[in-house]
Amino acid sequence: MAQLSATAQREWFATCPKGIEGLLAHELQTLGASSVRETVAGVYFDGPLALGYRACLWSRLANRVLLPVATIEAATADQLYSGLRQINWGEWLDVKQTFAIDFTGDNREIRNTQFGAQRSKDAIVDWFQDQQAQRPSVARKDPDLRFNIRLSRDRAMVAFDMAGGSLHRRGYRSQAGAAPLKENLAAALLLRADWPGMAARGGALIDPMCGSGTLLLEAAMMVADIAPALSRGRFGFENWQGHNRQQWQAILADARSRAEHGRARQLPEMRGYDADPRVIRRAQENSAALGLEKAVRVSCKPLGELQKPTHIALPEGLVICNPPYGERLGEKDSLRYLYRELGEVMKREFDHWQAAIFTSDLDLARAIGLRSHKQYKLYNGAIPSTLLLFDLHNNRLKDSPSPTASASAAASGTATELSDGAQMFANRIRKNRKRLSSWLRREQIECYRLYDADMPEYAVAVDIYGEQVHVAEYQAPKDVDPAAAQRRMEEVMAALPQALGLPREAIAYKLRQRQRGNEQYQRQASTGEMFSVREGAVKLLVNLQDYLDTGLFLDHRPLRRRIAAEVKAKDFLNLFCYTGSATVHAAVAGARSTTSVDLSNTYLAWLRSNLAHNGQGENSNHIVRANCMEWLSHCDQRFDLIMLDPPSFSNSKAMDDSFDVQRDHADLLRAAMACLRPGGQLYFSNNRRGFHLDPELQEAFDCEDITRQTIDPDFQRNPKIHVCYRFRHRSKS
Structure with a gap:
């Protein structure tokens, strides 16, 4: 087989645990990947052979790095067999080499992965028998390829x-504890908790239940710049005919040099503790295998005796751990006390630090008694799990009655839990209102977010619209007891009128859940009750009852202010305009013209009412019902200012194809920028969690991330409510 050119671009595919695709995509980009595309449990990317080597050696998150050979039709087992027989296997495998097949997935005809693997092996062996009159051997363990x-x-x-096997096996872990955490998942937890950033600022790391030390060692390798696969015994490509040994040795030598320099540096304080002396010994052996025994210190100590080392006087640090949860150690009732103790230790010993707790049981996590400000859904193998992040500063421990006391209270029919919970929620509402009061008066704001799931158990968003209130209940995860969720909602409904001093009829309640396609346009009720609120110089109509959304996205308030300040005597284009609140701001602020495009008749009618409510006619405010992508492809107009705020996903019946903002934003932005005049500005915003801007756009245009500038105080607790970028054409010079 001809060896791959060092610069030839190839398509690759890296697999990973579900939930960390965005992290892996970013990591691959930093390694030099292009055309990065996320999918479930994996990322496609392009690059030369050297990139494949670097991904195998340096990826902290990937399970496997795959080089596609072919894509074949496989509706039936016979079709799979026939398709595999069409591949020239002599280009990949020598008949004297051993091989193995990993088969995943199924369909109507191929329902068993073992059967699929066997049929695939037969096809490859038969190809060699026909072509070379010899048969390669299949090896289940340690195959050549x-x-x-x-x-x-x-x-x-x-x-x-x-x-040649899963990259989570780094090679340093000789033995693990009873419930080991895979190395690449541990790395993902550390990245989500911003350990690299914290270490760069001089912070320390403590794992109070470290087990065999996986979190500690992954953290140490990050800060010491040690390639995660540097300790692997072998790689599958080393037996491959297309292997470029000279190029690989150069990449490997560079990694070894970086690791040597990294170990010699002064590394942050990293310590681990565990009550089991056997796993502590394993942690010590593992750290010694990496040459990090001086940087990573572990000792045997139960959680209740844990104290912050006296010489660590750093103002910043991270407590991170993967505590046991019912599936692996002990019964759930007893584990509640362990989690409560963990909360008390974190608050007592590590106030002002950050904390990250990984668990598959959110009910146990609540027993910690501290408020989590961020949660990430991940998978530990096949187990749905959650990473909870805590800011321990000013994080008060909640009273947590014992399971026995709770059971007794329930048996006796008392309602102490309900009244306590309602009072706690009311106190938080009053606290938030006081915190925002001076800002609201100064900016003359009457529509704002007062509460946004500040306490995870009360997962609602409370928005104020003048003298009325809109409460959106976030849909509870499947593992939450519906009765418990209903009880907490009843506590919210009991607390709000008292905390806000408003009658019950002034508060609208809705169940909030993921919407697809045109579901957001469907009526939830038919009251037709529009009422007017003021935002800056304009009046806007909102409806708190009939639709899932109210007609006014509060988080875009700063962007609307910015547009109003910049739009005078300019032509303004509002794509995916919704109810047109930005259009109204532009019109009232003196835009020469506005053009608003959306596919929903409902929201365009709402825009017309908003314009009329502000005394604006349609002669210079053009309203277009169209698919924005199709409209842009035929647009011959030019604009000075463009607002582009697409949905995260849409498969409306009025569209031929679905729209996904991550997948389609590059084409959409290029089309919109073609309508922007030289010297003009385009604001691109969306609320897709984990959104990544196509790096090629940043090369093609002058792009600035202005997200922080578009988050007002009422949304600062949730700074990822949206992302926002300003685009300009690059000057020809």
Whole structure:
């Protein structure tokens, strides 16, 4: 087989645990990948052979790095067999080499992965028998080459496994504890908790239940610049005919040099504790295998005796751990006390620090008694799990009655839990209102977010619209007891009228859940009750009853102010205009013209009412019902200022194709920028969690991330409510 050119671009695919695709995509970009595209449990990317080597050596998050061989039709087992027989296997495998097949996925005809793997092996062996009159051997353990076949519906992607096995096996862990955390998942937890940033600022790391030390060692390798796969014994590509040994040795030598320099540096304080001396010994052996025994210190100590080391006087640090949860150690009732103790230790010993707790049981997590400000949904193998982040400064421990006391109270029919919870929620509402009061008076704001799931157990958003209130209940996860969720909602409904001094009829309640396509346009009720609120110089109509949304996205208030300040005597384009609040601001602020485009008749009618409510006619305020992408492809107008705020996802019946902002934003932005005059500005915003801007856009245009400038105080607790970028054309010079 001809060796791959060092610069030839190839498409690659990296697999990873579900929930960390965005992190992996970012990591691959930092390694030099292009055309990065996320999918469930994996990321597609482009790059030369050297990038494949670097991904195998340096990816802290990938399970496998796959080099696609072919994509074949595989509706049936016979079709799978026939498709594999069409591949020239002599280019990938020598008949004297051993191989193995990893088969994933199923369809109507191929329902068993073992059967799919066997049929695939037969096809490859038969190809060699026909072509070379010899048969290669199949080796289940330590094959020379490993191939991966991923079946999806009626097609299968055939790929060569560059690493020859899962990259989560770093090679440093000789033994693990009773419930080991995979290394790449541990790395993801550390990245989500911003350990690299904290370490760069001189922060320390403590794991109070460290087990065999996986979190500690992954943290140490990050700050010491040690390639995670540097200790692996072998890689699958080393036996591959297309392997470029000279290039690989250069990459490997660079990694070894970086690791040597990293170990010699002064590293942050990293300590671990565990009550089990056996796992502490394993942690010590693992750290010694990496040459990090001086940087990572572990000792045997139960959680209740944990104290912050006296010589660590740093103002910043991270407490992170993966405590046991019912599936692996002990019964749930007893574990509540462990989690409560963890909360008390974190607050007592590590006030002003950050904390990150990984668990599959949110009910146990609540027993910690501290408020989590961020939660990430992840998978620990097949177990749905959550990473909870805590800011321990000013984080008060809640009273937490014992399971026995709670059961007794329930048996006796008392309502102490309900009244306590309602009072706690009311106190938070009053506290938030006091915190925002001076800002609200100074800026003359009457519509704002007062509460946004500040306490995870009360997962609602409370928005104030003048003298009325809109409460959106976030849909509870499937693992939350519906009765418990209902009880907490009843506590919210009991607390709000008292805390706000408003009658019950002034508060509208809705269940909030993910919407797809045109579901957001569907009526929830039919009251038709519009009422007017003021925002700056304009009046806007809102409806708190009939639709999931009210007609006014409060988090875009700063962007609307910015547009109003910049739009005078300019032509303004509002794409995906919704009810047109930004258009109204532009019109009232003196825009020469406005053009508003949306596919919903409902919201365009709402825009017309908003314009009329502000005395604005439609002669210079043009309203267009159209698919924005199609409209842009035929647009011959030019604008000075453009607002582009697409939905995260839409598959409206009025559209031929679905729209996904992560997948489609690059094409959308290029089309919109073609309508922007030289010297003009385009504001692009969306609320897709984990959104990543296509790096090619940043090369093509003058792009600035202004997200922080578009978050007002009422949304600062949730700074990821949206992302916002300002685009300009680059000057020809």
